[in-house]
Amino acid sequence: MRRAIIVCCVVGLVAGGVVVWRHGAELLSLGAVTSDMPSPDAGRVTDGVYRNDYFDLAYPLPEGWTQGVGGPGPSANGYYVLETLVPKGEFAGTIMIAAQDMFFAGEEAATTASMIGAVREAMSQVDGMSIDAEPAALSVAGRAMHRVDFSGVGLHRSQFVTEIRCHIVSFGLTARDQELLDKLRASLSGLAFGANKSAPPCVKDFVVADNVVERVEPELVTFEPIAVRLVIGARGDVKHVRAVRASAGQRRALEQALLQWKFKPPTIDGRPTQIETGLLYKSAVAAR
Amino acid sequence: MSRSGLARSYSLASLSAILLGATILSDAAVAQTANQAATQSTAQTQTGTATNRTSRGATDPGVRGGDPGAGDAIANLTEAEQKYFDVAKDVFQEVDGVAEGLGPRFNLDACAGCHSQPAIGGSAPAVNPQVAVAKAANNVIPSFITESGPIREARFVRNRDGSPDGGVHALFVITGRPDAGGCRIRQPDFAGELARNNVVFRIPTPTFGLGLVEQVSDGTLEATLAANGQQKRALGISGRFNRSGNDGTITKFGWKAQNKSLLMFSGEAYNVEMGITNELFMNERENDPSCQATSIPEDTTPMESENTGSPTADFQNDITLFAAFMRLLAAPKPAGAAAPATGTAQAAASTVVASADSVLPVAAGATSRTSSTSTNATATVTRGGQVFANVGCQACHVRSLTTAKSSTAALSNITFEPFSDFALHDMGQGLSDGVSQGGANGREFRTAPLWGVGQRIFFLHDGRTKDLQEAIQQHSSRGSEANNVVGNFNLLSTDDKQALLNFLRSL
Numbered sequence: 001m002r003r004a005i006i007v008c009c010v011v012g013l014v015a016g017g018v019v020v021w022r023h024g025a026e027l028l029s030l031g032a033v034t035s036d037m038p039s040p041d042a043g044r045v046t047d048g049v050y051r052n053d054y055f056d057l058a059y060p061l062p063e064g065w066t067q068g069v070g071g072p073g074p075s076a077n078g079y080y081v082l083e084t085l086v087p088k089g090e091f092a093g094t095i096m097i098a099a100q101d102m103f104f105a106g107e108e109a110a111t112t113a114s115m116i117g118a119v120r121e122a123m124s125q126v127d128g129m130s131i132d133a134e135p136a137a138l139s140v141a142g143r144a145m146h147r148v149d150f151s152g153v154g155l156h157r158s159q160f161v162t163e164i165r166c167h168i169v170s171f172g173l174t175a176r177d178q179e180l181l182d183k184l185r186a187s188l189s190g191l192a193f194g195a196n197k198s199a200p201p202c203v204k205d206f207v208v209a210d211n212v213v214e215r216v217e218p219e220l221v222t223f224e225p226i227a228v229r230l231v232i233g234a235r236g237d238v239k240h241v242r243a244v245r246a247s248a249g250q251r252r253a254l255e256q257a258l259l260q261w262k263f264k265p266p267t268i269d270g271r272p273t274q275i276e277t278g279l280l281y282k283s284a285v286a287a288r
Numbered sequence: 289m290s291r292s293g294l295a296r297s298y299s300l301a302s303l304s305a306i307l308l309g310a311t312i313l314s315d316a317a318v319a320q321t322a323n324q325a326a327t328q329s330t331a332q333t334q335t336g337t338a339t340n341r342t343s344r345g346a347t348d349p350g351v352r353g354g355d356p357g358a359g360d361a362i363a364n365l366t367e368a369e370q371k372y373f374d375v376a377k378d379v380f381q382e383v384d385g386v387a388e389g390l391g392p393r394f395n396l397d398a399c400a401g402c403h404s405q406p407a408i409g410g411s412a413p414a415v416n417p418q419v420a421v422a423k424a425a426n427n428v429i430p431s432f433i434t435e436s437g438p439i440r441e442a443r444f445v446r447n448r449d450g451s452p453d454g455g456v457h458a459l460f461v462i463t464g465r466p467d468a469g470g471c472r473i474r475q476p477d478f479a480g481e482l483a484r485n486n487v488v489f490r491i492p493t494p495t496f497g498l499g500l501v502e503q504v505s506d507g508t509l510e511a512t513l514a515a516n517g518q519q520k521r522a523l524g525i526s527g528r529f530n531r532s533g534n535d536g537t538i539t540k541f542g543w544k545a546q547n548k549s550l551l552m553f554s555g556e557a558y559n560v561e562m563g564i565t566n567e568l569f570m571n572e573r574e575n576d577p578s579c580q581a582t583s584i585p586e587d588t589t590p591m592e593s594e595n596t597g598s599p600t601a602d603f604q605n606d607i608t609l610f611a612a613f614m615r616l617l618a619a620p621k622p623a624g625a626a627a628p629a630t631g632t633a634q635a636a637a638s639t640v641v642a643s644a645d646s647v648l649p650v651a652a653g654a655t656s657r658t659s660s661t662s663t664n665a666t667a668t669v670t671r672g673g674q675v676f677a678n679v680g681c682q683a684c685h686v687r688s689l690t691t692a693k694s695s696t697a698a699l700s701n702i703t704f705e706p707f708s709d710f711a712l713h714d715m716g717q718g719l720s721d722g723v724s725q726g727g728a729n730g731r732e733f734r735t736a737p738l739w740g741v742g743q744r745i746f747f748l749h750d751g752r753t754k755d756l757q758e759a760i761q762q763h764s765s766r767g768s769e770a771n772n773v774v775g776n777f778n779l780l781s782t783d784d785k786q787a788l789l790n791f792l793r794s795l
Contacts, residue, residue, distance in 0.1 A: 068775070070766045072714035075526030084524070084771060094775045096524055108518060115518065122519035126682075128674035152678040153784050155776055159522055172522050172772075176779050223536040223727075224528065 037231070037240050040099050040167060041073070041080045050083050050097065055164045056194030059097070059171075062187040064088050071096075078104040078227050078244045078278075082169075093175035093184060099167040101244065103204055103278030104227040112161045113137065115168050116146035119159050123150040132156070141191040156181040160188060165276065166202035199276065200231055201268060206277040211264045218257035218281070220250050225280045228254060234272040236263040243281075254281060345782035348756040349793045351406075352742040357621030358496050359407025364698040365616060368600060375601040376613035381408060382606075386467040389564035389586025392572070392579035393458035393473070395441050396561060397421055399610060402439050402492040406743040409617045411494045412439040414745055418459065426464035430478040432489060433459065438751030440489045441561065444481055445722045454723040456490075456560050457481075462579070471579035488721040489750035490543055496740055497619030498541070500704045502550055503691035506538045512686055513711050523680040524772040527711040530726045530734070539726060540710040543749045545734035546725035554610035558587060566607045615696070619704055620740030623669075623794040668783070672791025675784045679776035684709055684735045684769075707738035707795065718765025719748065731767060742793040756789055 043052030045067045050059040066088050071081025078101025085095040100109050108118040116135045123129050133149035145162045156178050160171040171188060175181035213236060231240035241255045258279075265272040361373040381400040384390045396402055396418055405413040416439055422429045432440060444453040457476045462468040481487045513527055520526065529538045530545040541547035547556060555568030565572055566587035572580065593602040601609055676682055685707040694700040712732040722730040733749060741747075747759035764774035777785065 069716075069764060069768070069771045071524050071771060072526070072716070072767050072769045076528050077526070079521055079526050081524040081771075084775075086775070091775075091778055093779065094772065096772055098521065098524060100521060106514070106517065118518040119522055122516045123522075125516075126519070126677050128678050153675045154781055155678065155779055157522075170521070174772075174776065174779065223531045 037242070039242065040101075041082060043082050043097075045083065045085075050085070052082060054199075055099070055167070055169055056196040056199070057164070057169070058192040058194075060187070060190040061085055062087075062095075062184060065095070068094065071098075074245050076224060076227060076245050077101070078167075080167075092177070093173070093180050095174075095184060096172040097169070098172065099164075099169045101227065101229070101278065102163070102166045102168060103202075103229070104244070104280060105168075109168055112144075112146045112163050112168055115170075116148050116159065116161055120148045120150070123148075126152065128152045133158075140188050141193065143191070143193050158185055164193070165196065165199055166204065166278075200274045202276045203266065203268075204277065206232070206263070206266060206275060207279040211266075212261065213264060214260070214262035216257045216260040218250075218253040218283070220253040221283050222250060222281075225282045226250060226254065228258065228279045228281055229276065230258065230279055231274065231276050232263050232266055234265055234274050236265045238263075239274065346757065346785035346789055348758075348789050351745055352623060352793050354623075355621075356406035356410075356743065357623075358618065358740060358743070359409055360618050361616050362497075362499065362618045362698050366697075368598070369616065369696065369698070371598040372600045372612060373616040375596040375598040376609040376616070377408060379601075379606055379609040380613045384562060384564060386462050386465060386469070386581060389562075389582050391460075391462035391468075391563040392471055392574040392576065393461055394561065394563040395456075395459050396439065398562075399557070402561070403495055405745055406740075409495045409614065410740070411492050411744055412746050412751065422460050424465065425460060425462060425468070427460045428475055430459060431482065432478075432487070438491045438746035440491055440751060442476075442478065442481075443488050443490065443721070443723055444476075444486050445488060446486055452724070454725070458560075458563065458573070469578075469581050471576070471581075473574060473576050473579055488723060490721075491746055491749065491751035493541075493543060494620075494737075494740055494744070495614040496617055497704065497706065497737075498550055499615035499617065499696070499699050500619060500689075500691055500702055501540060501706060501710065501737075502615060503694045503696075503699045503702075504540075504689050504710075505692040508689060508692070509538055509540070509710055512689065512709050516683065519680070520683045523683055523776075525680070525683050525713065525769045527684065527709065527713045527735075527769065528727075529711050530728050533726065538710070540734065542725070543733055543736075544723075544725040544728035545710060545712060546728065550611040550614045551607060554607040554614070558607055558610070564606075567605060568607060615699075619706070620743070620795075622705075622739075623742060668787035668790050669794045670791075671784070672787035672789070672794070675780065675788040676791055679780065679788070680773040681788075682707075683773070684711070684713055685738050686735075705739060707741075708735040710734060710737075713769045714767055715763065715770065716765035716768025718762060718768070721749065738792065738795055740795065742795045756792055757785075 038054040040054045042054060043050060045061065048061050050061060051057070064087055065085050068084035068086035071084055074080045080099045082097040082099055087093060100115070102109055107114065109115050113135070120131055120135050124131050129150055129152035131148070131150050133147070135146055135148045137144065137146055139145065140160060143162050145160050147158060147160045149158045151157060154176065156175050158173040158181060161168050173181060173184040175184060207230070226246050227244040229242045229244065230238055233239045238259050238261050241258045243251045243254050246254065266275045267273060268275070361370060365373060381398060383398040385397070390397055400408050401417045403409050403411065405411050414436070416433060416435055416437055418433050418439055419429060419435050422433070430442070432442070441456050442459060443456055447453045459475065461471070461473050461475055463471050463473055478487065509529065513529070531537060532539050532548045539545050539548045541550065541553045547553040552568065555566050558564045558566050559569035559573065563573065564587055565585040567585055567589065570585050572584065587606045589605045590603050596602050686709040687707055688703055688705050690703045691699055691701060712728050712734055714731050715733050716731060719733065720731040724730055745754055747753050747756065748762055753759050753762065760774060760777055763770035777788070780788070
């Protein structure tokens, strides 16, 4: 038996080491997923297709493209770099798939139109950047999107955005030449968006005093608000808690406390309905 | 034991081992990555694919020669303030011995020893003074300290028991110095810690213009970080501030923006780098009684006038004068600055800017460059500024900030160009040092201000490279907010890459 346990230990050590060596210490990062619901940043590329269960989307990569360097974890206000894609051969362009949680962003991210307008405004102010195509609404792979094109210093870029689960999901395309950019744009027609049937409808600003029946304060102090996504059941009980960016201790404290909160049963069209919503948790800070 | 119990035991052992293996190797990986990078000036970049590294047609012009354009006081000081600065600058250059409190453990014996390139107040010089200081006391020179390498401090990632360390472990001891008395302590076992991949490094940050930085309000910094949010999002950039555990306000000094003020920065460095206790940091970091020759704190507020020539300085301790020196030290001038980069103090906001579109003097010590290269470089600096903004460098390396109303008129309402947002950004696995400071985690670093970068020799927090282009590439690795910007850089034509490098060396 002792020998068997030793063998298990060795195998475990090697397996753990290999996992961390390959994927780095970010496995232990602030953005780690702590519960069973898919997280926005839990997408992956398999068999030449980027799939994201949270957003229920699939994107067949352009031929000859692969995963690039992984991006950072989620930001404090719910901005995610979901995936970066690069060509396998000559480095001639990049694709970045990102998402901004609309619950925690400013007015600029209130709609896809306002967001793409803000991109246009920001880029037009960069010295040497020209707007090649003004913001426009369009349909890509049967889904409503907004798009803007801009270029400067030999880089040609397109930004496409669409709304999914109260996030603005963006596809940022960059290429050395117009021909490649056209090819990358065309590749977006291969996008497949699921119905996201298992996802509860998202409702902004549900966590207000009038809707909270019972609250338990987390035992934590934070100088900056922590963005939290909640799933609230049809009876007003909290089903799921996910702090967007928090330390392990903060995450634990938030989950323990928020799972005890009770809300008025959320309704849509008068019927009690399970919903997904957001909370910006702020703790009292005593300045010395 | 039952069969199910046996299975549980196996499973538990495997799980424990996996977690143990993962923990041990993740720490080792951080230090190994840092060490490999820090010890190879031509370190492998981590841009994702080998084909990303196709920028070899462009070259770093090297350290800009000519007038340092740094080291003097900010313009428009009053006569009293100028005298105060002059005294403070002298004190900043003082070399301390054991009688003044040096050690028992230390990294160097003078502020100006570390902060000297291209002028007093700057960063690590071409010849590392730590080597001579170490030899004088018969210290063993750690392998990561060389005459032509950067000045470094060393931090250990973990303690022997596996708990997080992250603190500075001074390189040298006073043992063996003629003024050391009976002190017989030994240096840390750096060779052993290196073998355990447990050592990470930091190099000195330049202190030019820090009075301007100190005077920027939190509101301005927060607005700057929020500005152009969509441009940042299009590039994969977010960022956040490090904050004081005392009052929640923004902290902005040091590689991880861990220090609240110039006074705090001075007090901490005097204690940690030179071993001199002071009225902010009262405790010796080495408690061997045979090494405690002086009274604590070693740097105190004088009770009688020091007759320095500055009534203000006469009754001030060293750390206050260090802070004063940095506070009144002018920003570095870019190449061909049309006006002093110190500006004029006016009731309304004034602008402290200098055009970077004129000359780019021949690099100091550059032997491979031709005069035509230099001429071309000059011509492309303006283009380089455009490239800098277009590829997205400017999203974090924000060009200008404006100070708030200051009690020092020369620092009041000044617009200046530090090329930093002073926020923390995730720089990925490749630059991670595994050290947490305040709210900054192991991968987060403050956006390094780029003013004066044209005359800096060593780059990145650990001085791992002298090559600006390599420094750019090192911004990209798994988890870095800069990946997309580096990708944009790698997509540029060789001419535009060169223009960007020339622009940076003009700063």
